[in-house]
Amino acid sequence: MAIAVIGVNFKTAPVEIRERIVFHEEKLPQALKELSNILHVEETVILSTCHRSEIYVAGPNLPRKDHSIIRFLQNIFNLSEEECLPFIYRYHEERAVRHIFNVASGVDSMVLGEAQILGQVKQARQLAETYGTIGRILDRLFRAAIEVGKRCRHETTLGENSGSVSHAAVLLAKRIFSTLEGRTALIIGAGEMGRLTAKSLVKEGLTDIWVTNRTISRAETLAKEFNGKAINFSDFLQHLWKVDIVISSTGAPHYILHSDVVKQAILERRNAPMFLIDLAMPRDLDPKINQIGNVYLYDLDDLEEVVTEENRERETAILQVRQFIETELIKFFSWYHSLGAVPIIKALKEQVEDIRQEETNKFLLKFPDLSLKERTALEALTKGIINKIVHQPLVQLKEFAAEPEGWKYLETAKALFDLTPPLDYKERDASG
Amino acid sequence: MANILQWLALGSYGVAHFLFIGNFFTGKKTLINMAVKITAIACFIHFVAIITKGTIIGKIPIVTLSEIISGIAFLIMCIYLELHRRIKLEGIGFVTTFLAAMALLVSIMIETQSSPFMTNPVFNGIWFGLHTTALFLSYSIFTAAFSTASVYLIQERLLKSKTKPGIASRLPSLNVLDVTTNNLVTFAFPLLTIGLIAGILWAGQIWKHYWEWEPKQTLALLTWLIYAFYLIARTIMGWKGRQIILLNVIGFLLILTTFLGVNLCTYGKHKFI
Numbered sequence: 001m002a003i004a005v006i007g008v009n010f011k012t013a014p015v016e017i018r019e020r021i022v023f024h025e026e027k028l029p030q031a032l033k034e035l036s037n038i039l040h041v042e043e044t045v046i047l048s049t050c051h052r053s054e055i056y057v058a059g060p061n062l063p064r065k066d067h068s069i070i071r072f073l074q075n076i077f078n079l080s081e082e083e084c085l086p087f088i089y090r091y092h093e094e095r096a097v098r099h100i101f102n103v104a105s106g107v108d109s110m111v112l113g114e115a116q117i118l119g120q121v122k123q124a125r126q127l128a129e130t131y132g133t134i135g136r137i138l139d140r141l142f143r144a145a146i147e148v149g150k151r152c153r154h155e156t157t158l159g160e161n162s163g164s165v166s167h168a169a170v171l172l173a174k175r176i177f178s179t180l181e182g183r184t185a186l187i188i189g190a191g192e193m194g195r196l197t198a199k200s201l202v203k204e205g206l207t208d209i210w211v212t213n214r215t216i217s218r219a220e221t222l223a224k225e226f227n228g229k230a231i232n233f234s235d236f237l238q239h240l241w242k243v244d245i246v247i248s249s250t251g252a253p254h255y256i257l258h259s260d261v262v263k264q265a266i267l268e269r270r271n272a273p274m275f276l277i278d279l280a281m282p283r284d285l286d287p288k289i290n291q292i293g294n295v296y297l298y299d300l301d302d303l304e305e306v307v308t309e310e311n312r313e314r315e316t317a318i319l320q321v322r323q324f325i326e327t328e329l330i331k332f333f334s335w336y337h338s339l340g341a342v343p344i345i346k347a348l349k350e351q352v353e354d355i356r357q358e359e360t361n362k363f364l365l366k367f368p369d370l371s372l373k374e375r376t377a378l379e380a381l382t383k384g385i386i387n388k389i390v391h392q393p394l395v396q397l398k399e400f401a402a403e404p405e406g407w408k409y410l411e412t413a414k415a416l417f418d419l420t421p422p423l424d425y426k427e428r429d430a431s432g
Numbered sequence: 433m434a435n436i437l438q439w440l441a442l443g444s445y446g447v448a449h450f451l452f453i454g455n456f457f458t459g460k461k462t463l464i465n466m467a468v469k470i471t472a473i474a475c476f477i478h479f480v481a482i483i484t485k486g487t488i489i490g491k492i493p494i495v496t497l498s499e500i501i502s503g504i505a506f507l508i509m510c511i512y513l514e515l516h517r518r519i520k521l522e523g524i525g526f527v528t529t530f531l532a533a534m535a536l537l538v539s540i541m542i543e544t545q546s547s548p549f550m551t552n553p554v555f556n557g558i559w560f561g562l563h564t565t566a567l568f569l570s571y572s573i574f575t576a577a578f579s580t581a582s583v584y585l586i587q588e589r590l591l592k593s594k595t596k597p598g599i600a601s602r603l604p605s606l607n608v609l610d611v612t613t614n615n616l617v618t619f620a621f622p623l624l625t626i627g628l629i630a631g632i633l634w635a636g637q638i639w640k641h642y643w644e645w646e647p648k649q650t651l652a653l654l655t656w657l658i659y660a661f662y663l664i665a666r667t668i669m670g671w672k673g674r675q676i677i678l679l680n681v682i683g684f685l686l687i688l689t690t691f692l693g694v695n696l697c698t699y700g701k702h703k704f705i
Binding site for chain 2: 270
């Protein structure tokens with residue numbers, strides 16, 4: 001039995017290559033069917049998102065060095081070897097299982113802990129089920145991966161942190177204002193940091209943006225980007241009290257905002273909290289402003305500290321996720337390895353049943369006058385004896401098979417009883 | 433029986449409290465999920481304890497000081513759970529469970545000392561019933577408002593001093609706390625007013641004097657004024673910020689003094705336990 005994943009993602013392939021290996025929705029059913037027709041591929045699932053295209057396969061005799069799946073990709077997407085081989089990764093067995101667990105938990109995503117991927121993994125499994133290309137192995141694997149993903153969502157803070165100053169500003173703003181809808185922000189200056197921070201805030205729902213700059217034209221350009229209003233630099237102080245958030249990143253060598261103006265503004269706002277972000281170096285906003293009640297001033301250093309703390313939180317969350325993955329990995333492989341025992345158990349049962357029948361028939365030939373009652377009793381007796389004999393060894397076999405070195409026990413059992421278990425996957429599957 | 437249940441509820445509130453604190457410091461979401469579940473279970477056990485007590489003594493147990501405090505603790509937890517259901521106000525769990533646990537502890541401790549005094553015919557009549565019920569409800573809601581207000585002050589301090597955000601990010605935002613406090617007080621204030629008016633009318637009935645400037649009535653008036661001031665400033669005039677929020681803390685302290693502190697005084701007509 002083997003599991004493998006072959007694919008490309010945003011880490012291994014540039015977008016020019018990736019966009020050629022995208023499975024469009026309409027193409028998926030056909031692709032699934034074609035894949036499942038490849039020799040040795042018994043089960044297949046396709047995971048296709050804007051950041052990765054991956055083919056998961058399972059089959060009892062999946063060869064490690066075979067290139068049939070890569071050739072399939074080349075054919076279906078019209079790619080030459082140079083265009084795809086350098087970018088494709090192949091993982092087998094444990095590495096493949098670990099990979100899908102990492103993917104589902106958001107650890108392998110572009111944005112760590114993103115939530116979308118879990119839904120996409122669910123969809124991929126569902127689709128393969130609909131088109132009948134998923135079997136016991138991949139179904140169990142994907143369900144386990146989805147379980148890991150769910151645990152990560154509910155029990156860790158992964159995905160809630162991000163390592164940029166802009167994001168730190170967003171987090172702080174949310175601690176003050178809860179939602180940013182209906183809030184107003186003033187951008188002072190045309191610095192790139194200020195612009196990026198404003199963008200992050202807009203993403204979180206901020207609607208009203210005002211921009212001011214010594215050069216009115218630059219203010220207007222930036223304001224246009226956010227569908228906002230440009231204000232003359234000479235006037236902006238008058239409007240300060242209307243603003244909830246101030247983002248300052250000018251190139252000025254001195255403070256452009258002092259305590260007295262802010263005190264005035266906060267009074268006019270009747271103490272409604274204000275969040276001031278100073279992204280400039282040297283600083284734009286007089287640090288004494290933070291002493292004013294209900295005003296929260298954060299400069300670059302303060303934001304950097306928030307970022308460091310968030311990164312620390314993220315590390316903790318990642319450790320948690322790794323633990324979940326390890327636990328689920330062990331569970332999955334216990335089950336996976338125990339499957340190896342099934343054909344051997346079947347073969348052993350068949351062998352002892354054959355012996356029983358042979359000996360019973362020989363006995364009946366010598367004693368043809370047995371009544372029906374006696375024949376039935378004989379059947380029961382012989383069946384009882386062989387069942388009792390093999391019961392314990394079979395139970396042990398199943399247990400041992402789940403251990404890391406379990407295959408050794410299976411090989412031993414095969415050798416001891418001289419078994420040749422059936423190789424056919426479907427037949428093995430049917431024996432349950 | 434009721435006693436065991438009460439201790440069980442108390443213990444559960446305590447466990448929930450420590451789980452909230454645990455989540456506070458470690459950030460493990462599992463802790464807060466568990467804490468909320470245990471709070472709900474504790475609340476239910478508490479409810480059963482109150483009902484059991486009620487069936488034993490044959491009437492609704494909000495008569496003795498002990499029962500009233502226990503009832504308030506129960507209501508606080510109900511309010512918290514409802515707030516949590518509506519706006520995921522997880523962050524204040526550690527305050528409310530602490531208050532509820534303390535209240536329940538006090539309730540259990542003074543249980544033996546509290547004797548039912550309803551036998552006196554002075555306590556019949558609608559004004560007394562309205563007085564105690566309205567105040568009982570309003571005190572519970574004001575306690576919840578105190579929880580949200582104090583957490584506001586904590587979050588405010590953390591933001592101001594730029595302390596490690598990791599811990600503080602689990603607290604609700606200033607805005608949510610402010611709005612919730614306001615809503616709670618808006619709800620509680622009419623009840624307070626009704627309760628006080630009912631009390632005045634009842635006093636007129638039995639003491640023949642509507643107002644006496646004795647400690648309890650005076651403090652009650654002060655409490656009423658503080659919350660009235662808060663509502664006018666916050667709702668009508670639109671003042672926000674920590675100074676206004678602080679009024680809720682002062683108001684709660686006044687409630688404590690009015691409700692409990694006065695009974696420790698040796699003079700005044702209002703001493704009843």
